[in-house]
Amino acid sequence: MHSVTLYHWEPNANSGKPMLALMEKGVAFNSHYLDLLKFDQHQPEYLAINPQGTIPAMVHRDRVLTESTAIMEYVDEAFPGPKLMPDDPRDRWRVRWWMKLMDQWLGPSFSMIGWSVFVGPAVRSRDPAELKAAVERIPLPERRVAWTKAISGNFGAEEMAESRRRVALGIHMLEEELGKRPWLASNQFSLADINGFNLAYALPLAQPTLSNDELTPNILRWLRTIYARPATRACWAMGRTSMVERVKILEQPHIAAGQIA
């Protein structure tokens, strides 16, 4: 038994952030997989760990930590290993600025699209009574609304259009920023890159008309460089669903515009 246990879903979005941070630091951990699509995160056993029922959560010795970005900062500070925050205070500010944009503005837009095409259809075939009971167990009211919308496919046309606008603008911003330096927020690999990879690893597959080697060469260079890191390989190998296999798109040496239908 290791001193760290991570409760997580796939190496994707919020779950993947502390997974990859721990692996980059070389911290061994007990992996406790929760199946988001089976609502494991709202079962009493998990609510005893994290009463808000959000994934991920990390237990270090007897302490429970939640909020994936804050967990990553903890992982960086509490364990030896390579530093995942730069030393320069301005660089640190930039790391946090980008993580906030991705966590609160860009990420929710990606996930609204992802939920409408992946999560919603994946759970919709279940027994309606079972789904209703599952939704009623969700502790946070806003998550209850989100799940209800995902299950029913009831995202409004206007909010989907707004999410698509943000995704397109976010891709443009990432491309511009990655043209300034090798990594997203500083000249060294940092938590911002871990955060960003979890958001964008399947970008050329999910948004082929907006991101490819011709339109966004900096993003593709950045994603491939992160994917080549041993920790990333090991982390994505922990995935259990086809969703995370999308990362293999990055093994293609060149993704041309219009290549992926």
Added chain:
Amino acid sequence: MSLTLYHGEPNGPSLTVLAALFAKQVQADLSYIDLARGERHSLACAHEPLVAMSIEGEGPVLVADDEAMTDSVFIACYLDDVGQGVALRPADPYERWGTMRWCRQMIERTAPAAAYLGCRAHPPQADAAMLKRIESVDLRARWEEILGGQFSEQKLEDSRSKIRQAAERIEARLADREWLMGGYSLADLESYAWLAGMVPLVPGAFAERPRTRDWLARVEASPAVAQALSLARTPEPAASWSVGPEINRWG
């Protein structure tokens, strides 16, 4: 290094940053801008991406040499790193995690609610020319809604409930302590900055919370906050509001 802080009335995000600046004894040129008139969008740095696309809404900007920084909690972290004296975040990684998590919940849940209620009670005013300068489409849309007086009853009630939840969390947290995290910290500054102006607007949230009211008074009297409040140009700085962060789109 040359530092210039463009700030508004000492309330909300400007208060957090001003108090952090004074607590850490950082020397900076202070330049007042009227955030409630959208004056941030007339600054020379307004179109830099990390200023134009800040999702905090109308907040202060700290210019350090050639870089303009936004987002008050992260500016405060920067000041904590470069300044002197007592740390605004605890040294222990677990307590630091607690501080950052606390601030995240304030940023994400409390700040949008407070700004929404604050703008309804004390509407900001920007003219058409200023609105046109706002580069962020979603920030401009929030301005237009507020200037048009389009406040949804559902969002107002949700916002009041978020303020009640914040006060409830603070009351519980203060059961065995004087400050929210270890000693006087960024968590106190950030929480006070958004909640001080909510006492008259959501009185029920604070009515039976004696520890929270005492804590508000303690933070207000702390030297850094008192110094920030002394810069006020209006008699009631806690009644000065501008457009804030977005209320969660997911519900």
